[in-house]
Amino acid sequence: MRQRHSDYMHWAKTQSRARFNLATSGVGSFPLAELPVQPALEINGDSTYGYAHLQGAIAAKCGVDPDCVVAAAGTSMANHLAMAALIDPGDEVLIEHPAYELLVSAALFLGADVKRFPRAEENGYALDTAEIRRVLTPRTKLIVVTNLHNPTSVLAPDAVLRDIGELARSVGAHVLVDESTWTRFTRIRRGRRTGWVRSSS
Numbered sequence: 380m381r382q383r384h385s386d387y388m389h390w391a392k393t394q395s396r397a398r399f400n401l402a403t404s405g406v407g408s409f410p411l412a413e414l415p416v417q418p419a420l421e422i423n424g425d426s427t428y429g430y431a432h433l434q435g436a437i438a439a440k441c442g443v444d445p446d447c448v449v450a451a452a453g454t455s456m457a458n459h460l461a462m463a464a465l466i467d468p469g470d471e472v473l474i475e476h477p478a479y480e481l482l483v484s485a486a487l488f489l490g491a492d493v494k495r496f497p498r499a500e501e502n503g504y505a506l507d508t509a510e511i512r513r514v515l516t517p518r519t520k521l522i523v524v525t526n527l528h529n530p531t532s533v534l535a536p537d538a539v540l541r542d543i544g545e546l547a548r549s550v551g552a553h554v555l556v557d558e559s560t561w562t563r564f565t566r567i568r569r570g571r572r573t574g575w576v577r578s579s580s
């Protein structure tokens with residue numbers, strides 16, 4: 380049966396009473412009139428496949444073709460769109476453990492056969508390609524990682540990500556890298572090869 384509920388998101392959005400709530404990442408609404416921008420700022424326009432100015436600016440920043448950019452309302456929606464485009468019910472999806480819970484819930488919602496691979500505490504929560512190879516099969520359609528790793532903030536070296544890309548390519552799978560926190564605090568690395576999907580906010 381498909382999972383239709385994320386316990387973590389329900390708790391994060393409705394139950395936390397923390398004064399400083401680090402579980403949500405949304406920006407509070409703010410009137411445009413109170414921002415130091417031109418009052419005539421044009422924020423609308425033709426947006427059949429996304430707002431062209433925004434698509435172009437993101438593409439330029441990431442060093443990719445604007446056709447490779449899909450705007451979403453946050454990383455969670457981007458992850459959902461990417462998974463929905465790449466996997467069918469029953470497809471095998473490999474997700475790191477521990478992981479950002481919503482990545483697992485989204486894959487289960489789409490009917491994926493989710494397998495986990497560990498990022499071990501004794502290994503500093505590093506991404507370990509040997510652990511991925513252990514669970515990879517010819518049925519694998521997607522490998523999902525976070526970078527920086529949520530919940531530990533560990534950064535994955537480019538060389539390791541490249542090795543994961545090669546593993547995925549060997550079975551015709553894609554890699555989804557959720558860079559939600561990476562791009563918030565650092566400069567974006569430019570252009571990646573076919574088979575990679577990056578999501579960030």
Ligand SMILES: Cc1ncc(COP(=O)(O)O)c(C=O)c1O
Nearest residue numbers: 404453454455479525529559580
């Ligand atoms: C790894 C990861 N992915 C996705 C999200 C959710 O991002 P958004 O609020 O942009 O949907 C978060 C939020 O903290 C996150 O840490």
